[in-house]
Amino acid sequence: MKKKIALYSLFGLLFLVACSKDSDLLSNKNAQIDKSANLLGTGASANDLLANTEFDELLIEIGYVAGFQPTSLAIETLEAFIRQYTFKDNITVSYKQLPSPDEETLTLTEIVNLEKENRTAYNDGSTLALYIYFADAPTDSDDVGADIVTLGAVYQNTSMVIYESTIRNLVGNSSSVSVAEVEAATLNHEFGHLLGLVNLGTTAINDHEDPDADSHCTTDGCLMRAELQFGGPMMKLMQSNASKGLTPIPDLDAECILDLQGNGGR
Numbered sequence: 001m002k003k004k005i006a007l008y009s010l011f012g013l014l015f016l017v018a019c020s021k022d023s024d025l026l027s028n029k030n031a032q033i034d035k036s037a038n039l040l041g042t043g044a045s046a047n048d049l050l051a052n053t054e055f056d057e058l059l060i061e062i063g064y065v066a067g068f069q070p071t072s073l074a075i076e077t078l079e080a081f082i083r084q085y086t087f088k089d090n091i092t093v094s095y096k097q098l099p100s101p102d103e104e105t106l107t108l109t110e111i112v113n114l115e116k117e118n119r120t121a122y123n124d125g126s127t128l129a130l131y132i133y134f135a136d137a138p139t140d141s142d143d144v145g146a147d148i149v150t151l152g153a154v155y156q157n158t159s160m161v162i163y164e165s166t167i168r169n170l171v172g173n174s175s176s177v178s179v180a181e182v183e184a185a186t187l188n189h190e191f192g193h194l195l196g197l198v199n200l201g202t203t204a205i206n207d208h209e210d211p212d213a214d215s216h217c218t219t220d221g222c223l224m225r226a227e228l229q230f231g232g233p234m235m236k237l238m239q240s241n242a243s244k245g246l247t248p249i250p251d252l253d254a255e256c257i258l259d260l261q262g263n264g265g266r
Contacts, residue, residue, distance in 0.1 A: 007210035017235060028074060033122055034122070034123075035122050035176075036040060037122070037123045038122050038123055038129060038131075038156065038158045038159070039156060039157075040156065040157040041156070041157060042101050042154045042155065042156060042157060042193055042194065042200060042201070043157065043193065043194070043196040043200035043201020043202065044157040044201055045128070045157040045158055045194070045201075046194070046195050046196030046200075046201035046202045046263055047196075047201075047202075047263050047264050048128055049086055049088065049146060049194060049195055050085070050086045050087065050195060050196075050202075050260060050263055050264040050265035051086075051087055051263075051264030051265070052087045052088070053264070054121070054126070054128075055088075055126050055127060055128035056087075056088075056090060056126050057088070057090040057091075057092070057126055057127040057128070058082065058088040058090065058091045058092070058127070058128050058129075058130065058166070059092050059121050059127050059128070059129045059130070059230065060078075060091065060092070060093045060094070060129075060130045060131075060132060061092065061094050061096065061119065061120065061121035061129065061130070061131050061132070061142060062075070062093060062094065062096065062132050062134065063096045063098050063114075063115075063118050063119065063131065063132070063133045063134070064095065064096070064097060064098065064133070064134035064164070065097075065098055065099070065100045065101075065135060065164075066097050066098070066099065067135065067136065068134050068135070068136045068164040068165060069095070069097070069134065069178040070134055070162070070164065070183050070187075071179060073180040073184065074139065074180045074181075074183035074184040074187060075093060075187075077180075077184035077187070077188070077249065078184065078187045078191065079093070081187075081188045081191065082191065083107050084196070084266065085195070085252070085257070085260050085265050085266055086260075086265055086266065087264075087265070088128075088149070094121065094148060096118065096120070098114075099119055099231070099252055100136050101114060101136075101137070103137050105137055105138055105139065105140040106135055106137050106138070106139060106140060106161075107139075107140050108139075108153070108155055111133060111155065111161050112155060112156075112159075114133060115131060115133060115159060116168075116230065118133075118149070119131045123158075128158070128262050129158060130158045130159075130160070130194070131158060131159050131160070132160045132161075132162060132187075133159075133160070133161045133162070134161075134162050135161055135162065135163050135164060135165065136164065136165050137163075137165060138150070138163050138165060138166045139153070139163060142166070147231065147232035148228060148230055148231070148232070149163075149166050149170065149189060149230060149231035150163060150166070150229060150231075151163055151166060151167055151182070151186040151229055151230065151231075151234060152169070152186040152187070152189065152190045152229060153190065153229070154193045154194055156258040157194065157201075158194070160187075160190045160191070160194065162183065162186055162187065162190070164183075166231065167182050167186065169185055169237075170182065170231045170234075170235060174235070174239070174241050176238075176243065177235060177238045177239055177248050178241040181238065181248045181249055182234065182235070182238065184249050185223070185228065185234065185238060185249045185250060186228075186229070186234075188223055188225055188249065189224065189228045189229060190229075192223055192224050192252065192256070193215060193224075193265075194261060195260055195265070196259075196260075197215070197217070197224050197252075197256050197259060197260070198210075198215050198216055198217050198224055198256065199214075199215060200214075200215040200237075202259050202260060202262070202263040202264075203259070203262065203263070204255070204259050205255070205258045205259055205262050206255055206258070208255040208256075210225075212225055212226075213226035217253060217255065217256055219253040219255060219256075221237070221241075221250055221253070222250065222251075222253035222255075222256060223250040223251055223252050223253075223256070224252065224253075224256055225237075225250070228250065237250060238240070238250070
């Protein structure tokens with residue numbers, strides 16, 4: 001009987017030791033992921049995104065709710081925009097399909113929590129990581145009656161949300177502007193904020209910040225105009241461009257480009 005007790009004790013000890021080692025390994029693995037550099041304020045990584053001093057590779061992780069994946073054309077347009085205004089030529093895009101949070105609207109706090117649960121890409125060595133979440137629900141601050149719906153937002157230095165369901169509802173059956181074009185315009189606008197525009201981590205060379213809309217440009221037609229983050233005004237501008245034979249997607253004006261160049265951009 002004493003021998004059996006001794007054996008049971010030995011097996012129990014071995015089991016506990018094994019579990020402890022597995023737990024330690026898991027803890028060490030999680031501890032190796034330093035997320036702090038990706039949890040800063042918007043614009044804090046503007047120079048890192050523009051120049052290749054610290055990071056010469058960019059990894060874009062796209063998390064999307066099933067059925068709300070962005071168009072390939074929109075992502076290709078974003079990559080072209082990045083290469084045009086930054087020195088990031090080595091760009092990798094990864095996709096992760098996610099379940100719906102089953103919410104009618106999403107608060108910014110909920111979006112941040114969804115990122116905490118689902119984001120896997122963080123800065124690693126010479127690779128700078130960016131996270132973009134494509135949501136199946138609108139923001140809780142929309143005022144549909146007043147034609148004020150938000151298409152996208154940035155909320156940390158490497159974090160962005162695109163309200164994909166809102167974009168699709170906005171475009172509807174438009175014959176002059178496509179979902180891909182509105183996605184692309186929204187992505188480029190929000191990425192402009194991550195690049196520090198306007199006066200959001202990238203200092204303005206000349207005064208062109210809208211006094212009535214912080215971090216936005218005063219130049220008519222510029223990608224960084226405040227109305228480009230909202231539905232109705234965005235569609236009007238893009239439809240106007242299309243009617244003139246221009247590309248519907250707005251571009252940066254000379255002042256915004258000058259600002260980016262002053263902070264390490266092309």
